[in-house]
Amino acid sequence: MHTGTPDADVRAVAAHIRHYLSEHPQAADTAQGIQRWWLLPSSGELALTTVEAALLLLETEGVVRRIESPWAPAAWARAAAHGEAGR
Numbered sequence: 001m002h003t004g005t006p007d008a009d010v011r012a013v014a015a016h017i018r019h020y021l022s023e024h025p026q027a028a029d030t031a032q033g034i035q036r037w038w039l040l041p042s043s044g045e046l047a048l049t050t051v052e053a054a055l056l057l058l059e060t061e062g063v064v065r066r067i068e069s070p071w072a073p074a075a076w077a078r079a080a081a082h083g084e085a086g087r
Contacts (some may be wrong), residue, residue, distance in 0.1 A: 028077035
């Protein structure tokens with residue numbers, strides 16, 4: 001039964017992404033790039049669907065923002081903190 005809360009794998013991946021962004025606040029990449037370059041070295045192979053679910057969770061929490069482009073896959077970056085608008 002689905003309870004509406006993210007499963008443990010998604011929460012763990014979200015925590016890794018949050019930590020990565022705390023150390024690299026200017027980082028931005030696609031979900032596949034995050035899977036390969038941000039997470040693979042520390043977490044091993046992860047399903048892309050799990051990474052995407054973690055990014056969506058972090059987006060709803062205001063931690064990351066999606067950057068849309070008509071010519072490339074969506075990228076993800078740290079959402080601006082209060083007082084950082086326009087940087």
